[in-house]
Amino acid sequence: MKVVIVNDGGNLSVTEMEKPKITSSDQILVKVAYSGLCGSDIPRIFHQGAHYYPITLGHEFSGTVTEIGNDVTEFAIGDLISCVPLLPCFICDECQKHYYSLCKNYTFVGSRISGGFAEYIVLNKKNAFKLPKGVTPLEGAFFEPMTVGMHALLLADGCRDKNVIIVGGGTIGLLAMQCAKAMGAKSIAVIDINDTRLNLAKSLGAVQVYNSKNLSPEEISQALSINRFEQIVLETAGSPVTVKLAIEIAGPRAKIGLVGTLHNDITLSEKTFGLILRKELHILGSWMNYSAPWPGEEWQLVSQFFLEGKIKLEPLITSIGDFHTFIAQVTELNGHPMNGKILLNCM
Structure with a gap:
């Protein structure tokens, strides 16, 4: 062979x-x-x-x-x-x-x-x-890359009627975005620095897209303010910059799912760390993609979404x-x- x-x-x-x-x-x-x-x-x-x-x-x-x-x-x-x-x-x-x-x-x-x-x-x-x-x-x-995002969404107790924000419009992010839509998210936003990826995100179902190269965290946060409660923010890019951005744009008591793997050290300023406290944010680490019954609900849901034609x-x-x-x-x-x-x- x-x-x-x-x-x-x-x-x-x-x-x-x-x-x-x-x-x-x-x-x-x-x-x-x-x-x-x-x-x-x-x-x-x-x-x-x-x-x-x-x-x-x-x-x-x-x-x-x-x-x-x-x-x-x-x-x-x-x-x-x-x-x-x-x-x-x-x-x-x-x-x-x-x-x-x-x-x-x-x-x-x-x-x-x-x-x-x-x-x-x-x-x-x-x-x-x-x-x-x-x-x-x-x-x-x-299935494997899709269930990575699914695992984080399930750790956040699902996203039905919630406002989901994906920070990082790569493959994992856009698969997670489609899963969130299939799971009944109320609204979906995608943030990236690449307009091609953002246009793709919009064609795949994102309601809002923001280029963080052109917009400040304050401007993005303001744009998201209409949906500032019941948020799930998934960081899928694996960069110190995007982890910090996820904290800065998150709404009150948002759940931040950290999916991307960092390859560089991250340092948070006193101000950024203070936002975690002041907004009472929930920080969720997400590792791999398994639960019970083996290999997990993630894998069963992905099957369902494919059969229903919800994933492109x-x-x-x-x-x-x-x-x-x-x-x-x-x-x-x-x-x-x-x-x-x-x-x-x-x-």
């Missing part, structure tokens, strides 16, 4: 390898359909961020079950699945409370073990989510290509963020 190998130093290559075999009765063999590049893969490729080299990355993928272990009753040959990359221990105190995202004794597909940038992969049965009929393989490759993916996709096209697109990033999802087509 063909596999994408990431070598130390950011070099990617296509290699022929032996197709993997099931070695445990609780495993399944999957023929990968589509596999997406995650923003977290970029430092693994270009900035020595992987656990080891050489490595095959890829944790956002779908595929078809082609073989099952003797103890697998949850899946049948021919089932379409989406990868559930986390494998928690299920026995630690956190897991016993169903805080699976917080498990310390976990492994992770496409990070700690080989991932889905390959034609075939062997998975533990708990690393697979069976997709219902009507969900496509392409949609299946978006095509505008969020930069390219879908074969192994060599995929490598060329990723290499072209040269360590910079993506502008839209890059996918490997293994079908």
